[in-house]
Amino acid sequence: QKEVEQNSGPLSVPEGAIASLNCTYSDRGSQSFFWYRQYSGKSPELIMSIYSNGDKEDGRFTAQLNKASQYVSLLIRDSQPSDSATYLCAVNLIQGAQKLVFGQGTRLTINP
Amino acid sequence: DAGITQSPRHKVTETGTPVTLRCHQTENHRYMYWYRQDPGHGLRLIHYSYGVKDTDKGEVSDGYSVSRSKTEDFLLTLESATSSQTSVYFCAISDPTIPTGRAFFGQGTRLTVV
Numbered sequence: 001q002k003e004v005e006q007n008s009g010p011l012s013v014p015e016g017a018i019a020s021l022n023c024t025y026s027d028r029g030s031q032s033f034f035w036y037r038q039y040s041g042k043s044p045e046l047i048m049s050i051y052s053n054g055d056k057e058d059g060r061f062t063a064q065l066n067k068a069s070q071y072v073s074l075l076i077r078d079s080q081p082s083d084s085a086t087y088l089c090a091v092n093l094i095q096g097a098q099k100l101v102f103g104q105g106t107r108l109t110i111n112p
Numbered sequence: 113d114a115g116i117t118q119s120p121r122h123k124v125t126e127t128g129t130p131v132t133l134r135c136h137q138t139e140n141h142r143y144m145y146w147y148r149q150d151p152g153h154g155l156r157l158i159h160y161s162y163g164v165k166d167t168d169k170g171e172v173s174d175g176y177s178v179s180r181s182k183t184e185d186f187l188l189t190l191e192s193a194t195s196s197q198t199s200v201y202f203c204a205i206s207d208p209t210i211p212t213g214r215a216f217f218g219q220g221t222r223l224t225v226v
Contacts, residue, residue: 045217099157102147102156104153104154
């Protein structure tokens with residue numbers, strides 16, 4: 001079982017709709033969870049971090065964490081063409097040292 | 113932008129030759145990571161370091177070694193490059209004492225093994 005798993009997509013969403021991205025992780029001791037966005041040919045950039053169960057909102061982005069189900073999600077409201085990118089879920093696995101592990105990424109396309 | 117620099121940015125090398133990629137940071141962050149990125153695989157962890165001379169393996173460490181003799185530098189060496197190691201390599205840094213624990217990435221190194 002991979003430590004962090006995402007649906008690799010591609011996911012296609014019409015402009016103005018809600019895009020929903022999902023991620024599961026295997027280590028119950030994980031404490032920190034992140035969503036990165038990566039445009040083609042660029043480096044990943046952090047868009048959301050979440051540490052406790054529930055929802056965390058930042059502008060059009062909402063991260064949701066359910067530690068009991070080992071599940072993290074990202075919602076993008078009022079999707080814009082500029083949101084078209086690959087979204088990477090990352091988890092800090094506590095195995096002595098902190099090991100930052102990524103899922104395989106979900107490619108999202110917002111259609112005008 | 114975080115002070116993290118990868119060198120070289122692009123490299124073409126021949127099968128069987130050794131290759132060293134360098135990651136340099138000016139942020140004094142404790143953790144440094146090397147990832148490779150291939151289509152459909154996201155970022156896969158090769159090796160990481162949690163301090164000077166303290167390193168550990170990631171999920172795809174075979175054929176790679178690392179060294180960290182100074183806080184600011186983390187070197188990735190391909191002992192004998194193979195075509196399967198053609199990839200984009202990213203270095204990242206993080207510091208768990210910073211509340212967000214976020215990681216910052218370098219610009220990436222595109223390595224082609226022919």
